[in-house]
Amino acid sequence: MQTIKSLPVIPLADAEFWQNPYPLLAELRAKHRAAVNDQGTIVPLHWDDCEWTIKGTDFINEGIEFLERRGFNEGDALHTWRKHALGVMEGPDHLRVRRLVSGALSKRSIEPLRPLIRKQAHAILDMFADKGEIEAFRYYSMYLPRLVMMEFLGVEKDELSGSEKAMAGGNIVDCFGPRVTNEMRKNANRCIQDAMDHVAMLYEKRRAQPQDDLLTQLLTAETEEGKLNHGELITLFSTIFGSGASTGSTLAAGLLELTQNPEQAERLRKEPERWKKGACEEVLRMRPAIYAIGQKAARAQKAFGLSFAAGQSLSVILGAPNRDPARWQDPERFDITRDPALWSLSLGIGPHFCIGQAIARSTIEEGLAVFVQRCHELEFKEPPRWVPYVAENKLESLQLVFKPAAAGGG
Ligand code: HEM
Secondary structure, three states: OOOHHHOOEEOOOOHHHHHOOHHHHHHHHHHOOEEEEOOOOEEEOOHHHHHHHHHOOOEEEOOOHHHHOOOOOOOOHHHHHHHOOHHHOOHHHHHHHHHHHHHHHHOOOOHHHHHHHHHHHHHHHHOOOOOOEEEHHHHHHOHHHHHHHHHHHOOOHHHHHHHHHHHHOOOOHHHHOOOOOHHHHHHHHHHHHHHHHHHHHHHHHHHHOOOOOHHHHHHHOOEOOEOOOHHHHHHHHHHHHHOHHHHHHHHHHHHHHHHHOHHHHHHHHHOHHHHHHHHHHHHHHHOOOEOEEEEEEOOOEEEOOEEEOOOOEEEEEOOOHHHOOOOOOOOOOOOOOOOOOOOOOOOOOHHHOOOOHHHHHHHHHHHHHHHHHHEEEEEEOOOOOEOOOOOEOOEOOOEEEEEEOOOOOO
C-alpha cells in the first residue's frame, strides 16, 4: 500500500503549469496510478479509475466543505447560494431537484434552436467580416452562448442583463479554484447577493404574472416528491444562466484547436453536418472547461493502491483521464474524426451528469461550424494564454486574423 508522501506532486501554485498542464499529466499518468496536488489532495490519473470514481457510490461529490476550505462560512452569501446547488446535494433531495429541473428544461426543446444559433453566429461574424480580425473569446465565444441562453430561457433581455450586471464584478466561479484571496471572497459575496436579490425579484414578478419561460416553469414545477424551495429556485436559475460561460470557454478552446490544426478546420468547413459532432466532442475531450471535479470518500476504503479515511477529498483533474492512451489512440492529437460516441468526462458522468449538455453541445457544434465557414486561413494575431489558478479553464483572450468568406448556406 502506497502513502500520500510517495506520490508525485501536481504544482497548482505554479502559474506556468496552467499554460499547458497536459505534458506533465501525461508523464505522471504513464508512471503512476495517482498523484497528489500541492494542497494535499489525491488525484487519480487513469481513465478507468476516474470514471469509476465519478460514476459510482464509493466516492461522492464534495459538499459545502469544498467551499468552506476556500474560506467561505455559514452566513456568507456564496455559502448560502452554494448550499442549495445540485452539485452539493446527494440522495433523495438531489433526485427531487434534478427531476424537477430536468422536467422544466426538457419542456424547452433544443433542436428547434439550431437554425437560430447559426443565424446569431452569422450575425456576430457579419460585424467582423470587413476587418478580417476578431477577439474571438469575448466577442464570439462568450457572446454567442449568452444570446442562445436568452432565447432558450425565454427571459426578457433587460431582466437577464440585471443578473449579469450583478455577477460582473466578482469572479464567482474561480472562488471554487485552488487560489482564493480575501478580495475574491469579498467581491464574490457582494455580487452573488446582488444576483440572488435580482433573481428573487424576477420570481416575484412571475408569481404575479406567469409567462411561458423557464422562471415560471421552475416556479410551478411539482412532482410527488414536492416542489423547489426558495433557495433552490434562486440557485438553479443563476446556475443555469451562468453555465453559458462553460459553453463559451469550450467554444473558444475549439477555435484555438481549429486554428492550430488547419486541416481539421478544412474538413469541418467542407462537410459541417458530417463533422460538427466530432469537432464538439473532441474539443470537450481535449480542453475540459471544468478543470476538476471534487469528490470525497463515502466511507473509509482502499482505492488506487491508497487508503482513504471517510470523507477524505479527492480531485479528478479531467485533463488526465481525457487524454489516457488506454482509451484514445494518439490522445494528444486533435482529431475531429474520432468516434463521437466515445465519451470523455468533461460533462461529468453518473448522478451529477451535466443537465445542460444538450444546449451546450448544440451551441458548440453550430458555433464552430459557422466560424470556420465564415473565417478562412485562421491565424493567431497573438499567442493565446490561459488564465491560471481557475476552476474553469479559460483563455485570457483569443486574437484571430482570417480571410473573410461569404455567409452562404445555413
Ligand atoms: C460546455 C459546457 C458545459 C460544461 C463543460 C459543463 C460541465 C459540467 C460538469 C463536469 C458537471 C458535473 C459536475 C460534478 O459532477 O460535480 C456539470 C453539472 C451541471 N451542469 Fe453543466 N456544463 C456545461 C454547460 C452547462 C449548461 C449550458 C447548463 C445549463 C443549462 C449546465 C447546468 C449544469 C447543472 C445544473 C449541473 C449540476 C447537475 C447535478 O449536480 O446533478 N451546464 N456540468
